[in-house]
Amino acid sequence: MSKTIIFLEKYIEIPLSPRLSFFLKRCLTWLGKNYDPKNIIVSQNPDLEEIYYLKFLGKRDIEIQLALSSPTVKELYFLAELAPEKARDFIDYVKKAQNPDGGFGFFPGTTSFLENTYYAFFFLKKFDENPIYLKELKHFLFSCFRQGGFARAPQGVPFLESTYFGTSLLVDGNIGTIAN
Structure with a gap:
């Protein structure tokens, strides 16, 4: 792990986005x-997204504009x-973003x-x-699985980020346990 620490410490003085600063902080903490x-x-x-990472870095109290x-x-x-109290009003909106194929669109x-x-x-x-x-949703998820990873859509090419999303849905979301 010492090589990993050396690699990560190279980024300490470099200006980074809140997202990358968060990732760097988490890795170094681990x-x-x-x-x-x-x-x-x-x-x-x-x-x-930027406000979310800033919050976890303890850097700013920024008013949420949406x-x-x-x-x-x-x-x-x-x-x-x-701000869950603000987000609660969008539950039906998010449900309507789901398509009959089981996946969700941007909106x-x-x-x-x-x-x-x-x-x-x-x-x-x-x-x-x-x-x-x-x-x-379970069928959509498995239709995105190919070559050991997940694509962002059926018939797509697998990528690391999509594989993270797919794996998280399986593990944290328990999607794999839904009956057919």
Whole structure:
């Protein structure tokens, strides 16, 4: 692990986004090192994802601004983590983002992708809600599995990030245990 620590410590003085600063802090913490990020690059108008990581870094108390007209399920996932009382109003909206194939789109009426399915599923779970098409969700998930990994859509190519989403749905979401 010493080589990993040396690798990670190269990034300590480099300005990083809140997301990468969070990842660096978590990795160093796991390896028994303290790290308090100081060189965080923050957008002028941070989005919910950026605010989410800043919160966990203990850096900022930023007021959450959200255009309520058509938020993505990803934005709502982060809103549920930051301000569940505001996010609760979007439960039906997120359910409507699910397609009959079992996957979720970015928002209602859009194509299913695995990352949206991940964010929507765990958004709903935060409020003890289930997707409308639960069995179809399992079929969508397995249709994205190929060559040992998960693609972001059926017939796609597997990627690391999509494999994370798929594996998390199987393990943390217990999707694999849903009866056919």
